[in-house]
Amino acid sequence: MEKIILCTLILLGSLCAQTYTDMLGRHVEVKSASKLVFLGPGALRLGVYLGLEERLVGIEKTENDASPLSPYRTFLGKEWIAKLPLVGPGGPGKMPDLEALIVLKPDLIITSFVDQNQIDLIASKTTIPILAVSYGASYGGSSQKNLEEIKASLLLLGEVTQTKARAQKLTAFMQNEEKGLSALKLSPKTLYVGGIGYKGVQGMTSTEANYPPFELLGLKNSVFANTDAKGHQFIELEALLKADPEIIFVDLFGKAKVEEEYAEKKPLFESLQAYQKGNVKEVIGYNYYSTNIENLFVIAWQVAHALGAPVDINSKAKEIFTTFYGEKADALLTKLPYHLNQP
Incomplete structure (x- = not known):
């Protein structure tokens, strides 16, 4: 029995x-x-x-x-x-x-x-x-x-x-964000992103060959414009000086490190047109124990805004964070050191 x-x-x-x-x-x-x-x-x-x-x-x-x-x-x-x-x-x-x-x-x-x-x-x-x-x-x-x-x-x-319903809502939102970003008509500029976190804090020469926020907008990292490089890359500062991008974006994760490097090598940094014209922009953190998906979309909108898209970044961030975190989104954004609507 x-x-x-x-x-x-x-x-x-x-x-x-x-x-x-x-x-x-x-x-x-x-x-x-x-x-x-x-x-x-x-x-x-x-x-x-x-x-x-x-x-x-x-x-x-x-x-x-x-x-x-x-x-x-x-x-x-x-x-x-x-x-x-x-x-x-x-x-x-x-x-x-x-x-x-x-x-x-x-x-x-x-x-x-x-x-x-x-x-x-x-x-x-x-x-x-x-x-x-x-x-x-x-x-x-x-x-x-x-x-x-x-x-x-x-x-x-x-x-x-x-x-399942929650997962479907999130993935549908992600799909809509991708469509909205890819449809934007942006002024053509040469771009670079530095300070990308990779196994810890890194400086200006830490970058992504195919930076996902750029790709969502159909843009390229100018240092790799004529290469088939992929993923994270450490470049020589000379490569950045040669590319001389019109706009440089600095990941918040590496901001302090980049500022230290600037203080040490000020003449080299100020030879870049982005520094001369005040076109060095901060973007929020991209990688921290893998990719922050919500931040990925906010960053893409930050880049779009820097290229002339008429978007209120704070409102967009609230929409994105509300989708991912619900009613606690406002309180969460208040706790995060994200200074979103910068000039």
């Missing part, structure tokens, strides 16, 4: 489980998504976008840094994050604390930027289902591909966690 009951329970459990194909092409059987853990750069961000933070049973240590350059962490709040048990250090290539995962017993682990061998190892040691999401080809891919992968990841995660 006991064997019959046990077999019945196992059968019922298997009937409740559903199999999903994750962003690495793995087939993952999920019985429940009530208790979650997110591992790797950007994984938790997507969970917060979908309103899944109340399901968290553990968090990576790196998420304790509630940086103002990372909106989703500011949204969660340092005190709230600190209450969650740690499941490992976090960061690319870092293994989680397997013992902590086994003790916490999440129903599902969601990963981003974690390779398949590592996923297989974690799954075999913990027996917890793992679903991989994706930000695309990372720094080496095109903006369009990355956004398509992000939208697909949101829809997948929405289906698995029963937040």
Whole structure:
């Protein structure tokens, strides 16, 4: 009789489980998504976008840094994050604390930027289902591909966690933003972006060959105008001097570093026409533990505004942040060091 009951329970459990194909092409059987853990750069961000933070049973240590350059962490709040048990250090290539995962017993682990061998190892040691999401080809891919992968990841995660309507709303909004930005008619200017965060704070020569906000507007980074370079690049200052772009954008993440460099090499910086004509513009943070999607769109509108588009950046930022964070968007924007409507 006991064997019959046990077999019945196992059968019922298997009937409740559903199999999903994750962003690495793995087939993952999920019985429940009530208790979650997110591992790797950007994984938790997507969970917060979908309103899944109340399901968290553990968090990576790196998420304790509630940086103002990372909106989703500011949204969660340092005190709230600190209450969650740690499941490992976090960061690319870092293994989680397997013992902590086994003790916490999440129903599902969601990963981003974690390779398949590592996923297989974690799954075999913990027996917890793992679903991989994706930000695309990372720094080496095109903006369009990355956004398509992000939208697909949101829809997948929405289906698995029963937040499908929310995921559909977000992806539809992203699609509309892409269409609106690509349709803008902007004055032709040569552009450059520096101070891009890459494994920490970087200076003026840290850039993106195919900077996603530029690509959303159909624009190019002038230093790479005649090359097939992709993703993050460190350039020589001489390459920037040679390109001499009409407008330079500085990522907020690297602003202080760029200002230090300017003080040290003032004559070289002031030989650039962008500095001579006051066309050095600040844009908000792009990368911080992977891409801030909401910021990506705000930055694109900042660039468009600098090129003459009649857009109120504060109003646009409020619209974007409200879509991603709901009624708390105003309070969140107030906490972030974003000086949006600059001349």
